[in-house]
Amino acid sequence: MENIFDTLEGEESIFKDKKPLDHRFLPENLPHRNEQITQIAKYWIEALNNVTPSDITLYGKTGTGKTAAANFAREQLIEAASNKNVFIRVEYIRCTDYTTEYQVIAQLCQKLGRDVPNRGWTKGEVINTFRDIFRKNVHGKKLILIVILDEIDILLEKDGDGILYTLTRTENVSILSISNYVDFKKFIKPRVMSSLRDKEIVFPPYVADQLADILSERAELSFKPNSLDDDVIPLCSAMAAKEEGDARYALDLLTTAGEIADEEKSDVIYGDYVRKAKDRIEHNKVTDIIITLPTQQQRVLEAILKLTQNNEEITSGKLYDTYKEVSKGDSVTYRRIFDFINELEMLGIISTNTISRGRGKGRTNIITLQCDTKLLETTLFSI
Ligand SMILES: Nc1ncnc2c1ncn2[C@@H]1O[C@H](COP(=O)(O)OP(=O)(O)O)[C@@H](O)[C@H]1O
Ligand SMILES: [Mg+2]
DSSP: OOOHHHHHHHSOOSBSOSGGGSTTOOOSOOTTOHHHHHHHHHHHHHHHTTOOOOOEEEEEOTTSSHHHHHHHHHHHHHHHHHTTTOEEEEEEEETTTSOSHHHHHHHHHHHTTOOOOSSSSOHHHHHHHHHHHHHSOTTSSOEEEEEEEETHHHHHHHHOSHHHHHHHTSTTEEEEEEESOGGGGGGSOHHHHTTOOOEEEEEOOOOHHHHHHHHHHHHHHHBOTTOBOTTHHHHHHHHHHHTTTOHHHHHHHHHHHHHHHHHTTOSSBOHHHHHHHHHHHHHHHHHHHHHTSOHHHHHHHHHHHHHHHTTOOBOHHHHHHHHHHHHTTOOOOHHHHHHHHHHHHHTTSEEEEEEEOSTTSOEEEEEEEOSOHHHHHHHHTTO
8 A cells, every 4th residue: 555645745735835824924025014004113213313112002803914024124123223332132032922920931932042041930030030131231332122012901901011011111122912802901900001001003995806805815825827717815815804804714715715726636726615715714613602501501592593583683681581491500600600601702702783662662782693503513512
């Protein structure tokens, strides 16, 4: 029998290089983000004059290019600084990997050449070591450190705002925070807020034409010539524009459509593969989210499913009644249900819509399921 890897390696593929389709790939240019990158650069240019730049916050929904733009600006600044007599470091921290103040500061120390263990020291010891870097500079020059805190909301929610307190109170440190949620500042207490006088830069969702430009550049790098049928990029772009202008989703659609073409042993990606890709991605996404939800939240979803299947208008009151039936007595309070509804909405599984019942009757929140009922049913009852 032939070796399994040889067999697989010998198979034809429509991809010439999959790397440019990876989420972490940083392209050489970022179409339609010039304005945002220029704004970052206008603040960061201070560093080239030996001045610590203002703190910056990047806002925008998932897939609007925040991480890419920050890293792009980072590389540009490092390049510019290398020709000048300045000592600048720009360090990127993904707060889903380093979820506490200790971990972030320890990581920064390590990146700047200090030996700090990942655990075991007190927070005070780590912070002192960090601050020491700015005092005793081996290069004899003043170090300016720009810290990119990506997905900062995760860190703030989990560990509080101590990280911002520490960084804003360390001289020569500038913070660029990135958040997917506009209201992440609710995690920051006033005394910290007052020292974080940040400049805000907004990343609006991409529209279909912009997504098409982004995809075309990536497709050229990734696929063999003439592998895309004419409607493939417009389709991916239109579908992703509907999904809140999410470039990551657009890239996922294109990649998955390419994989389907390989499976079908086709040397062209057709529009039909994009539609199949959409189902496949939706399937994986919804399933992944639902299986990791806490049990009571799954019961809430089950109640929403039941009401949807009965074609009922779902108010929170009605949802709570049905939820209590479904959970058979082992249930959470009515107030807690509102948190669940918010979380499910953030995950994109449901949407809520406030409607007015007419004069004097107040307003009601109506809940609508945003994923396929069949898929939800199969997932919920297979857990
Ligand atoms: N303007 C752009 N040009 C090229 N690729 C982009 C652009 N905007 C986003 N992308 C790509 O889309 C994906 C998601 O972007 P990302 O920066 O991670 O979004 P965010 O951080 O806002 O969630 C990444 O693979 C990124 O390279
Ligand atoms: Mg990001």
